[in-house]
Amino acid sequence: MMFSACGDTPSSDASSTPSQSQSNTDSSAGSEASGSAVVSYPLEGNPELSIAWETNTGILSYMTDWSYSDFFKWWQEDTGVKLTMSFPSDYSLLFATGDYPDMVFYNWSGYAGGPVKAISDGVIVELDEYLPENAPDYYNFISQDEDLSRSLKDSNGKYYTFGYIRNDVDEVTTQGVWTKADWLKQLGLETPQTLDEFTDMCYRMKDELGVEKVISLPSAYLQNYFGAHSIASAFGIPTTNWYQIDGKVHYGYTEEAYREILQYLHKLYVDGIIDRDFQTVDTTIMFSNFLSGISGVMYGWGTRMQSMLDEMKGQEFDVAAIRNLTKNTGETPMYNGRDQKVNTYGVSVTTACKDVATACKFLNYCYTEEGNILANFGREGVSFDYVDGAPVLNQEAIAENSLGFYAMSASQGAYIRQTEIALASISYPQIIDAYTIWNEGDTEDYRIPSGAGMLPEEIDEASALESEISTYISECFVKFVNGDMDINTQWEEYLSTLQSMNVERFIELKQHALDNYNAR
Amino acid sequence: MTTKFQTAASESGLGKSNSLLARLGRDIRKNYGAYLLILPAILYYTIFCYKPMYGIIIAFKDFSPGKGIFGSPWVGLKHFEAFFSSYYFWRLLKNTLSISLTSIVFGFPAPIIFALLLNEIRNMKFKRVVQTVTYMPHFISLVVICSLIKLFTAEDGIITSLLSVVGFEPVTMLSKSRYFVPLYVISGIWQEVGWGSIIYLSALTAIDPGLYEAATIDGATRWQQTLHVTLPGITSTIIIMLILRMGSVMSVGYEKIILLYNEGIFETADVISTFVYRKGLQQFQWSYSTAVGLFNSVINFAIVFAVNQISRRVSEVSLW
Structure with a gap:
């Protein structure tokens, strides 16, 4: 097993931890622009920390405990920290007990009242005073970009987390509506661009192909995704939820356009296009309806598209992504499902942590050059190899969606996700197309950033x-x-x-x- | 017996302490077997019912986990006021009462009637088959039961299809608020009628067969025997069961409702316990949901108390 931290550094045996001098060079190289503090890995004194992490359900079908994954082993190896992991099934219980691990990975806007409330409730601590000294790589990276640092602060203007930062969000959008390409072909239709074309497609699927329930989505999907932004542009509003125009906040649910959207959806319901059972449809039913040809319209994420294509391999089944619909041809949708560069996911340090500085040093690792490679790609020779000086995931990591064994990048985490990761493990061109098609939209003009928490x-x-x-x-x-x-x-x-x-x-x-x- | 007791009493008279604790200690030594039997029950109530009770005070505080239960500031009746003035208060109260009362009115007599019917069956083989079949749904997980209900009552489900033959409109029943309560109650009866009849069946076996013989000799028909021998024979069981049942008027099980309801039928399906679940566990409003839960418990207690009083006056059977 060969291992190397960077493309041009000499390889060393993986059984030995990376030499200190080597990581020193790397982290100082990563932060040469600003800041004098340097954290060298592995950390001294064999510190022990505990962390609560979100369960990765995909991984759990392979192993009973995600903490056995190679990634978490390597992370501990490289930082010299002994990690105790837990995977809470219910975060609200975790927070209510007051018995916290040292660090918690969570979507902090999910905490009622947001991160600022989590701080005032005494769950997590402010990180401002710790970051410059103990997490220089992270701190330097986020403070170089005003937008980035702003969105990583709570509504008091304090840093509260080691955030999940995605560099690729401008290039790909990983969620949206899709339909069956094979049916479109049968009907002789192009992929719909406007609402009228979409409506026409739905009715023809029902009338000509005898599709029972063309749109079989759970009511939450119908309200929060499909109704909220997939069709909203055609009615003249970006989304039925919150949006802003030139700094003024709007609530789509109170606007006339929303009434028209409801009228449209009601008509589809009456005509049997929308599943009459939509109130009791859950995601499992939604998937099975789409796979078995009972429905013809899906809303979801690219990963789901991939698993559908895997499942239907060899059968007559193909997917085609539909961008958010507009009124007229040639218009750009006002909104789409594009992710924000920073959302409110991240690892925060709790009030139970006795040594916040060490926790910060530990978390800083994934933002160093070395750690970034680990978080995104895993280990060289095991999950990736260098091709022309750039890390490329190998078959081992891509197969069976096993990336989660080797890297944090299989899901959210506290690191900077590299652009190529979003596309790296995709084996179908349809999905790559979908990411581009869904990406159409002027979302940034209207979005209220998730960092804008209540005062x-x-x-x-x-x-x-x-x-x-x-x-x-x-x-x-x-x-x-x-x-x-x-x-x-x-x-x-x-x-x-x-x-x-x-x-x-x-x-x-x-x-x-x-x-x-x-x-x- | 008497002599033994007297010995104990005279012994204790000789300078030994006669305080409650001392007497209890002696009693425990003497009847340790009985105390051992009751020990698990005492532990259960102490650990799971009495100990958590101190947590109720967060209903009068603004609980924040970092400050702990005692450190959080007092806010008086703020959360109660917020709940009473909530847009949903009357609807929650109405739904809780209507689901619960309907369950009692139809669900409570069902196992009694069922037990009486079973009692009349003379073919033992048939009786055992019926019993086994009706007990079975009780052992099926609620999640499975609810999936079955959803499946059968969908627009093209088996129950909807059967009913549409007799003129019922074929709709997804769980999407119409007017069908929720009947669905909830009927499926509840189906699941629990067999299991619930066990206690009445055992009460029936305790009735002296001589009474039936005497009734037969007096020329009573089967129906008259049921009315005048069987029913009076199990009345006390029925009343105790009724009082116990009344104690949970306000505590409609949230699990089944959460598995069945959806936003479209909140109008009849959303009850206090599901509201508490959403507030407390999904929105982290611990103090508020505790206040709502406490309100619920207080009403429950008041109802048990009232029913017990009434029962004591009317039938001289009561819990205390």
Whole structure:
């Protein structure tokens, strides 16, 4: 087993840990632009740390415990830290007990009130004072880019996490709508670009091919993805959820365009295009309906597309991605499912950690040049090889989606994801096409960054408003679509109920959050 | 017996402490077997019912995990006020009561009637088959039961198809709020009727056969025997079961509802316990959901208390 940290450094036996001088050179090379602090690996004194990590369900079908994966072994080897891992099944219980590991990997916007509340609740600590000294590589990388550093701060303007940073988001979008290419061919249709073409496709699938339930998506998908942005551009709004125009916050659910979207969806429901059972459809049913030809429209991620193509190998089954629909041909969709360069995923250090500095040093590793290779590609000779000086995943890592054994890059993590990783393990050209097709959209003009959390003093008010309002909206979405509520006569009632729930104040609070973000 | 007791009493009279603890200690030494038997139950209630109770105080606090239960600031009745003024308060209360009362009205007599019917079966083989078949659903996991319900009541499901023969509109039943309560109650009866009848069947075996003989000699028909011998024979069991059942009027099991409901039918399906689940476990509003849960428990307690009082006056059977 051969191992080397960088393309041009000499290989050494993998059984020995990388020599200290070697990693020294690498990390200082990575941060030569600014900052004087250098952390050398492995760390001295055999520190021990504990970490809670999100379960990687894909990996769990291969091994009982993800911590056995080579990646986590190598990560410990390289940093000299002994890691105790846990995989909580329920984070809200983990947070409520007050019994935390030293570090927690989590999507921090999932914490009610956001990261700033997690800090004031005494779950995690602010990292500002630790980063420059103990995590120079991370700190230098994020502080060189104003947008990056802004989105990694909480609404108090403090760093709270080692974030998941993706360099490739401008180039690929990994989620969207797709349909069956073989059916399109049968019908003699091009992939739809406009809403009319899409509608036409759905009706022809039903009428000419006898497809039972053309759109069989769970109501959450119908509301939050398909209805929210896949068709919204055709009705003149970027999304039915939050968006902003020139810094002014809009809530699509209160706008006239949303009413038209509901009318459209209701018509599809009445005509039997949308599954009559959509309220009880779950993702398992959605997948099996699509695979068995009961439905013809899917919403999902490229990884799912890949597993479908794997499963249907050798059969007459092909997929074609559909971009977000517009009203007219040639228009660019206003919005799409593109990820943000930084979301709120990351590893944060908890209040239970006795040695925050060491935890930061440990987490910093994946942002060093060496660590970045490890996080993205794994080990040379095992999961990747250098081809013309650039790391390329080998068959071992690509096969059976086993990348998760070797690298963090099989899913979210705390590292900088390299562009090629998104495409590296894809073995079907359809998916690469899909990533380009889905990528059409002016999302950045309208998106409210996920880093724009509610102001600390307004969190309680906002979460009380949110839980009431969002429940009501999802309820009414379902009822408007299935006709339990009449869109023509009850739309006003819907709006006035939202008024009585103080939706205006809610929008105002969101505006404060965005203003605060922009001013950071 | 008497002499033994007197000895014990006279012994204790001789300078020995007669405090409660001392007497308890002596009793434990004497009847350690019985105490050993009750020990698991005591431990269960202490660990799982009494110890967690101190956590209730977070209903009156703004709990944040970092500060702990005692460190979090007091906020008085803030969370209760928020719940009572919530848009959903009346709907939750109404749904909880309607699902629960319907379950009791239809679900409570079902196993009694079933037990009476079984009792009349003379062919033992047939009786055993019926019993086994009706017990079975009780042992099926709730998740599976709910998947079955969803499958059978879908637009093209077997139950919907059968009903549409007699003029029922073929819709996904779980997408219409008006069908939720019947579905919930009927599937509940189907799952539990066999199991629930066991206790009544055992009560039936305790009835003196001589009573039936006497009734037959007096010329009572089977129906009259049921009315005047069988039913009075199991009345006390029925009443105890009813009081126990009334204690859970407000605690509708959230598991089954969560597995069955969807946003479209929240109007009839969303109950207090599912609301607490969403608030507490999904939105991290621990204090608020504790307050709602406490409200629920208080009402439950009040109902048990009331039913017990009524029962004591009317039938002289009561829990305490």
